[in-house]
Each structure stands twice: as structure tokens, then as C-alpha cells.
Amino acid sequence: MSGDTLQGQCRIKTPILHPVNMSNYPDNSANDQPRTIIIGDVHGCLHELNQLLLELVPTEHDHLIFIGDLIDRGPDSAGVVERVVELSANHRVSLILGNHEEKFLRYRRHRAAGKGVERQMSGTEEFPMLMERLQSIHFEFLENAYYTLHLPEYRTLLVHGGIPGQVKFPLPATYRYGEHAPRDYPGLDLLTKTRFLDENGSFVALNEQKPQDQFWAETYDGRYGHVVFGHQPFMEAAPKEFPFATGVDTGCVYGGKLSALVLPLAH
Ligand SMILES: [Mn+2]
Numbered sequence: 001m002s003g004d005t006l007q008g009q010c011r012i013k014t015p016i017l018h019p020v021n022m023s024n025y026p027d028n029s030a031n032d033q034p035r036t037i038i039i040g041d042v043h044g045c046l047h048e049l050n051q052l053l054l055e056l057v058p059t060e061h062d063h064l065i066f067i068g069d070l071i072d073r074g075p076d077s078a079g080v081v082e083r084v085v086e087l088s089a090n091h092r093v094s095l096i097l098g099n100h101e102e103k104f105l106r107y108r109r110h111r112a113a114g115k116g117v118e119r120q121m122s123g124t125e126e127f128p129m130l131m132e133r134l135q136s137i138h139f140e141f142l143e144n145a146y147y148t149l150h151l152p153e154y155r156t157l158l159v160h161g162g163i164p165g166q167v168k169f170p171l172p173a174t175y176r177y178g179e180h181a182p183r184d185y186p187g188l189d190l191l192t193k194t195r196f197l198d199e200n201g202s203f204v205a206l207n208e209q210k211p212q213d214q215f216w217a218e219t220y221d222g223r224y225g226h227v228v229f230g231h232q233p234f235m236e237a238a239p240k241e242f243p244f245a246t247g248v249d250t251g252c253v254y255g256g257k258l259s260a261l262v263l264p265l266a267h
Contacts, residue, residue: 034061036151036263038158040239041067041098041230043253044074046083052258058091065149067230067248068098068160068192074253077126078133085141097145097177098160098230099193104130105142105177147175147188154263155225162194162216162229162245165201171224195232217242228261 037056042049058064070084071077087093095101107127110118118124149158150172157172169175169185182189187203196204196213204213220227222244233251234240239261240247252258 034059034063036063036065036154038065038067038228038248038261038263040248040250040252040259040261041069041233042074042080042258043069043072043100044077044080045252045258046074046076046079048252048258049080049083052260053087056260056262058087060091063092063094065094065158066096067158067228068096068145069100069230069249070095070098071104071130072100072123072126078130081130081134081138081142085138088141094149095141095145096149096158096160096230097147097192101142101145102177102189102192105139108139143178145177147177147180147191148173150174150225156228156263157225158228159191159194160229161190161192161231163220163224163227164190164194164203164216165197167224193231217245217247220244 035058037058039049039052056062064087066084070080074080084093084095103121103123104127107118107121107124108131110116110121111131118127146158148171150156151158152172163171164187166187168187175185175188180188190203193206194203194216195206196209197216197219198204198210198213201219204210215232217227217229220242225244227245229245229247230249232247233249233254233256234247235251235254235256237250237257239250239259246261248259248261250257250259
């Protein structure tokens with residue numbers, strides 16, 4: 001991604017009723033029914049989030065799920081967190097932990113410890129501003145994010161990044177940031193940042209990717225159910241479909257669109 005796209009000519013995508021797989025997602029889209037709405041990576045694009053919400057008109061019965069990375073890169077990260085927390089006062093809102101939220105919470109912990117460790121962290125340019133603008137209600141909301149959210153009624157698992165090859169803890173299941181620590185569930189944090197896997201199916205770090213490595217969703221066999229994820233921007237008109245996964249980050253902050261995946265009522 002070249003630097004000049006980072007300001008984000010964010011554009012809006014009409015939310016779509018988008019059954020991923022008709023056998024898993026029975027079509028019951030009567031509009032008075034509660035909806036499960038999964039929103040892609042917002043990355044500070046407050047205007048596009050507001051436009052999307054105007055189109056969605058969420059009701060008090062809907063469940064709004066943000067797939068993570070509310071913050072960083074875009075024009076108004078603090079405004080996005082404030083808007084989402086404001087929504088949560090009157091709606092059921094869940095946040096999947098993005099790698100940018102994870103880094104921000106880590107930065108905040110280091111700052112509180114007072115040893116200056118946070119000054120060695122890269123990619124934290126926006127964090128002092130967030131520390132200044134956000135209040136305890138916002139931090140609490142971020143701390144309550146999910147590493148994974150299991151929606152058994154849809155046989156679906158939500159993560160920000162993806163499923164790394166070797167998972168050594170029970171899935172599908174729900175894990176929360178404030179409640180389940182990677183030291184007790186080794187590899188839990190990888191679900192927030194997985195993109196590529198090596199030939200053994202193991203997690204590949206961002207800077208160590210080789211041409212033969214495969215995007216995780218290309219080889220994922222559905223063993224934990226259908227996975228809905230963000231993190232990897234797909235510059236496409238609609239969420240990207242894989243055999244057992246759906247990517248909902250359509251690259252809003254890179255000049256793409258902000259997408260919402262609207263699941264019909266499950267039985
Ligand atoms: Mn991400």
C-alpha cells in the first residue's frame with residue numbers, strides 16, 4: 001500500500017444481505033427480525049461508519065459486531081471509538097479485538113507502568129492523542145473485546161485475523177481479552193494477526209512471508225465452523241468468500257469501502 005492512500009478516500013458500501021452459504025445461513029430476512037450485523041475494519045473512518053449506520057438503521061434487537069481495528073490510519077480514530085461506545089448504550093454491540101486495539105491496550109499498560117517501555121513500540125503515533133481523548137468508559141469497552149466470538153446458531157466463529165495452523169486450545173469457543181490471556185492459551189493472540197501460513201500450516205510473521213506461503217483462509221478446512229474475519233483488506237465490491245471463511249475488510253481506509261455483512265435470522 002503506498003503512503004498516499006493512507007488518508008483514505010473512504011467510500012461507502014451499501015450493506016448487503018449476504019448469506020455466506022445457504023445451508024449454514026437459512027434465508028429468513030424479514031426486516032422486522034433481529035439481525036446480526038458484522039462490520040469490517042473501520043480504521044478511523046468515522047464518516048463512512050456514520051453513513052453505513054444510516055443505511056443499516058440498527059434496531060434495539062440487532063447485534064452489531066465490529067470485526068476489529070476501529071483505530072489507526074484513518075482521519076478520526078478517537079471519534080470512531082466514541083461513536084461505537086455511544087452505540088453500545090442503546091444497542092447490543094460487540095468488538096472483536098483487532099491487532100491495533102491489542103497494541104494500543106499494550107501501550108496503555110506500559111505507560112501506566114511508568115518504565116518507558118511504550119517509547120520502544122513502533123506504530124504508536126496516534127496513541128498519545130487517543131490516551132488524551134478517550135475516557136474510562138472507552139477503555140473499558142476496548143478491554144472487553146473478544147479474541148474470538150462463537151455464534152453457534154450460525155455455526156460461525158469471528159476473529160480479527162485468522163486461524164493459525166496449530167491451535168492448542170478448544171475451538172470453536174468464545175475468548176475475551178480481559179478474561180483469557182495468551183499465557184494460559186498459547187497462540188490465542190495469533191488469531192488477531194494471522195495472515196499467511198507456511199508449508200507446515202504454521203503462522204508466518206508479517207516480515208517473514210515467502211512466496212510459497214498461503215493465505216490462511218485458502219487452506220482452512222472449516223473444522224471450527226465458518227470463520228468471519230477482517231485484518232486483510234480485499235479491494236472488492238463485497239466481502240471476500242473462501243470455502244469456509246468470509247473476509248469483511250474491504251479496505252475502506254485504503255480507498256475501498258466499509259462493508260457490513262448482515263446475517264439473516266438463525267433458527
Ligand atoms: Mn488488522
